[in-house]
Amino acid sequence: MFLHYKFVLILRALWFLAQIALFGLIVNRMVKEEVQVVTGGNYFYFYAAGIVVTLLYSMTVFIGYDIYEEADHGVTEYLLSLPVSRRELVLGRAIGGGLRSFLYVAPLMFVVLLLIGITDPFRILIALTALFLFAFGVAGMSITLAMSIKSHDRFDILLGVLNAFIVRLSTTMYPVAFMPPQYAAMAQFNPLTFAADIFRWGAGLEAVLLTSPFVSVFGIVVFFSVFTFLGIVFYEKRLEGGGWR
Amino acid sequence: MAIIRTFDLTKKFGEFTAVDHLNLSIEEGEIFGLLGPNGAGKTTTLLMLTTVIKPTEGTAYVGEYDITKEPDKARRLVGMAFQEPKLMWVMTPWDVLNWHAKVCGLSSSERKQRVKWALTELGLWEDRHKSVHTFSGGMRKRVEVAKILIQRPKIAIVDEPTTQIDIVGKHRIWNMIRALRDEGSTIILATNELYEADILSDRVAIMHRGKLLVCDSPKKLKDSIVGGDLIELVLEKEAAENTVEELKKIEKVVDVLAIKPNHLRIYLNHAEEVLPQITELFMKARLPIRSIRMSEPSLDDVFAHYTGLTIEEAEKQ
Numbered sequence A: 001m002f003l004h005y006k007f008v009l010i011l012r013a014l015w016f017l018a019q020i021a022l023f024g025l026i027v028n029r030m031v032k033e034e035v036q037v038v039t040g041g042n043y044f045y046f047y048a049a050g051i052v053v054t055l056l057y058s059m060t061v062f063i064g065y066d067i068y069e070e071a072d073h074g075v076t077e078y079l080l081s082l083p084v085s086r087r088e089l090v091l092g093r094a095i096g097g098g099l100r101s102f103l104y105v106a107p108l109m110f111v112v113l114l115l116i117g118i119t120d121p122f123r124i125l126i127a128l129t130a131l132f133l134f135a136f137g138v139a140g141m142s143i144t145l146a147m148s149i150k151s152h153d154r155f156d157i158l159l160g161v162l163n164a165f166i167v168r169l170s171t172t173m174y175p176v177a178f179m180p181p182q183y184a185a186m187a188q189f190n191p192l193t194f195a196a197d198i199f200r201w202g203a204g205l206e207a208v209l210l211t212s213p214f215v216s217v218f219g220i221v222v223f224f225s226v227f228t229f230l231g232i233v234f235y236e237k238r239l240e241g242g243g244w245r
Numbered sequence B: 001m002a003i004i005r006t007f008d009l010t011k012k013f014g015e016f017t018a019v020d021h022l023n024l025s026i027e028e029g030e031i032f033g034l035l036g037p038n039g040a041g042k043t044t045t046l047l048m049l050t051t052v053i054k055p056t057e058g059t060a061y062v063g064e065y066d067i068t069k070e071p072d073k074a075r076r077l078v079g080m081a082f083q084e085p086k087l088m089w090v091m092t093p094w095d096v097l098n099w100h101a102k103v104c105g106l107s108s109s110e111r112k113q114r115v116k117w118a119l120t121e122l123g124l125w126e127d128r129h130k131s132v133h134t135f136s137g138g139m140r141k142r143v144e145v146a147k148i149l150i151q152r153p154k155i156a157i158v159d160e161p162t163t164q165i166d167i168v169g170k171h172r173i174w175n176m177i178r179a180l181r182d183e184g185s186t187i188i189l190a191t192n193e194l195y196e197a198d199i200l201s202d203r204v205a206i207m208h209r210g211k212l213l214v215c216d217s218p219k220k221l222k223d224s225i226v227g228g229d230l231i232e233l234v235l236e237k238e239a240a241e242n243t244v245e246e247l248k249k250i251e252k253v254v255d256v257l258a259i260k261p262n263h264l265r266i267y268l269n270h271a272e273e274v275l276p277q278i279t280e281l282f283m284k285a286r287l288p289i290r291s292i293r294m295s296e297p298s299l300d301d302v303f304a305h306y307t308g309l310t311i312e313e314a315e316k317q
């Protein structure tokens, strides 16, 4: 299982490298002056900050696969027999899963922060705290989905599709100024937008952000709360009926 | 005082009834055996008591809590060592047990001390940092049982704790289960091993096909079998129907069970006085006896008395 994770970790780091050192740099040479302006003077930094948030998202979503693996190994029964309430169990899972991926991605976040240049440590602290909560929320969401979908394959496909939309309908890769209005309207409710915006704000990028930092933090807190709650409800419903088999 | 009471506890999987209107009462501080062949519904019953699955019908009280109404509270009184060891994402026995102890709320000093004690007692200390994936079935089973010995819950449930474990290991685990009881835990032991249920339990409930057959102390159960003695006869050929009938007519013979066509189990009183009569009967019927054994009834005979089957036969079905 840990081996499994190491493997994922190394591949993800390579993916990150390709995104930054290849895609990011090349696209940066293509973009015109007007793009550089709305992204705070440097599209490359804007992009690097976005891609690190994407990475945090995709690493955290991984916890859903653990749920299936546990069910396959019968570990679900063990977890349910432990002397803790269902709420503590789900919260523990979401926090544990969020913390794990946050720690994995943290070194890359620092690389990006160093790249951009650290200006205001206080802002960075706020941004990192918000990203921390964001990771809990994503873990809660992944657990909820894993609980509500019986088939491992379907979960896999759904995550793929969800990934395509949630990443592309956010400000992780491009500034809102270039989005068609309908897309921008949807992007402003996307947790990935909140997370990418707050990270850029924390890093001191003068980019044109879709939301204010307060809205971002608020959005992340709402996202986190809703999915933790849903996670608990689904755990209760599905598992106590023995429906995980 | 009863620490667990079940009221028509029932679990259905689709149309199939795995546990069928079970009514049990388990006393605080006793070792309560749940004996039955594979598929009798033991594990399903235990999973309901630990609130892992919900009953389809009926309920149970664990302590003062109704498992269907206050599962979070009921769960806190119970700890379970599973039939199939549950050891995944943490890899070494040391990690598995420390994690378990931590979730169960043991302080870090208690944790260290108890984990070390359990690993040592169960002969796993040397292997504590090896991956459980390299372990044999018996070793994994010992890690699973260690969880409960470390946790010391008010109600400790052990589901077939000694399968795949050698006889020395079995005795060690039995002693540890007794010690756990002496420290104040109530023990529920599910098993399909007659000897284990007999020597360990204060009281035994015998289950078959989801139903409770009978529940009492092993001694009373065995005494309840009519005829205090037992003769096992293996014949060279199959016994004819009328030979069995004639056997039943002998005074002091209470019952005859044909385990196989050439293997009879005779329940009777004063076996030593009747034995000559029995051998004579077979000689007359020209049925040579291959072997003869006198013994006392076991819990298997109690099971057979209610079902007409030995536990081994019931498992084959």
Ligand SMILES: Nc1ncnc2c1ncn2[C@@H]1O[C@H](COP(=O)(O)OP(=O)(O)O)[C@@H](O)[C@H]1O
Pocket (backbone or CB within 6 Å): A242, A245, B013, B016, B018, B036, B037, B038, B039, B040, B041, B042, B043, B044, B045
């Ligand atoms: N989740 C399940 N779905 C369907 N059938 C089940 C399930 N769990 C157990 N059973 C069936 O219920 C019966 C009782 O099983 P179990 O409680 O494991 O018996 P025991 O522990 O006495 O061997 C068996 O026939 C088993 O196949």
Ligand SMILES: [Mg+2]
Pocket (backbone or CB within 6 Å): B039, B042, B043, B044, B083, B159
């Ligand atoms: Mg079982």
